[in-house]
Amino acid sequence: MPITTREVQLAARPHGVPTPDDFRTVELQRPDPAPGEVVVQNLAMSVDPYMRGRMNAGPSYAPAWEIGETMQGGAVGRVTASRSDRVPEGALVLSNAAWRDVAVLADSAVSVLPEADDVPVTWHLGVLGMPGLTAWAGLMRLADFRAGDDVFVSGAAGAVGSLVGQFARLSGAGSVVGSAGTPEKVRWLTDELGFTAAFDYHDGPVADLLAAAVPGGIDVFFDNVGGDHLEAALGAFREQGRAALCGAISGYNAVEPPPGPRNMFLVVGKRLSLRGFIVGDHADLRPQFRERVTGWLRSGELTARETVREGLDAAVPAFLDLLGGANTGKMVVTL
Structure with a gap:
């Protein structure tokens, strides 16, 4: 039948x-x-x-x-x-x-x-599926996260970004800064998820907001947004900074290709590493990821x-x- x-x-x-x-x-x-x-x-x-x-x-x-x-x-x-x-x-x-x-x-x-x-x-x-593994692989493998790193996450209140920031915090980040699109999301990042700082990207130029949030610069950038967020991160990077480029949602609905960052020359001078990735290439990390994240969920450390x-x-x-x-x-x- x-x-x-x-x-x-x-x-x-x-x-x-x-x-x-x-x-x-x-x-x-x-x-x-x-x-x-x-x-x-x-x-x-x-x-x-x-x-x-x-x-x-x-x-x-x-x-x-x-x-x-x-x-x-x-x-x-x-x-x-x-x-x-x-x-x-x-x-x-x-x-x-x-x-x-x-x-x-x-x-x-x-x-x-x-x-x-x-x-x-x-x-x-x-959290235990594709977005969680994306956050884990991008932060730990592509951006080569190290304890003490200062981390910036764009689109930090989304499925992936909210986990990236928490994974970094729970793994010993020096600081974690996130961007989001509403004051409510900003408060959620800082008050509930433990981000060191966060800002609403509607409040001004992203480069200025990021510089105010982390004046000393960043070591790691996890990008879900692209555009002005990527440009701001390039300006904020210290030497040898590392970026995991996961998405560029700011341009997904664009009818014409959006302009690229105007400061790409900084990649050379600062010796930066920018790595794009697709989560399907990193399935080998799944056992490690699930074990660690399940533990954090059950202990209440991860939201x-x-x-x-x-x-x-x-x-x-x-x-x-x-x-x-x-x-x-x-x-x-x-x-």
Whole structure:
């Protein structure tokens, strides 16, 4: 008997900021699972900034979604039927089959997750999932974090940035400074997450705000924003500074390519290292990352905040709000 699913598809390629008209929700009939396949009832799905890039045509590190294709992303679900020897019925699984309520998948397309009463399933999409590993890999490997470093995080109230700052603090940073988009987020960073200082980037030139927050300069920059934040960090770096370049959300909706930093010459004079990265290249760090972060979560030293929306119909508004900075911490949609 066919399986009925509700799925969100790409209806049009956005020009600039996406709108609800760029998406459509459809009802489809999927066949019963074949040998080696499972049926997964999704419990929660992730919306992430990188998804904006997949709406565009052209080459990138991840293939573009085609018009009429059901979009993808991280999802946690429960196996409701299995024709697999590897994935039993009832298993909690992680997949890339977000943007739908039910998925029929090859068993190779899901990872069985450990279950614990003190680990909410949504954490596998955030602090214990891709954003958490992104924060860990970027800070520890790409930026070569060392105890005593003074660290600047752009987009520090988001899913990745809020963890980068906490990982740095818990690992012995000299200071941790973050940028965010509202006074409420700034207060959250300093009052609850333990950032040494934070500023609202709307309050003036980022370079001036950063210089006021950390007059002695920085050793490490973790960038989620790009643009004026990257330019400010180049100016604030001490010699031998290291940057992990994770994202550039300030330019994701740009119709024309935004200008690059005007002070790139400082990279030479200060002997800086700027390293871009994709988290999928660093899966080998996952055991180390999960062990350390689970310990911090259970001890209460690490805060994992989520902005939660409910229902598949909330997925598109949640994604659009994410691009507009409406989230604090990880944005997830429960299904």
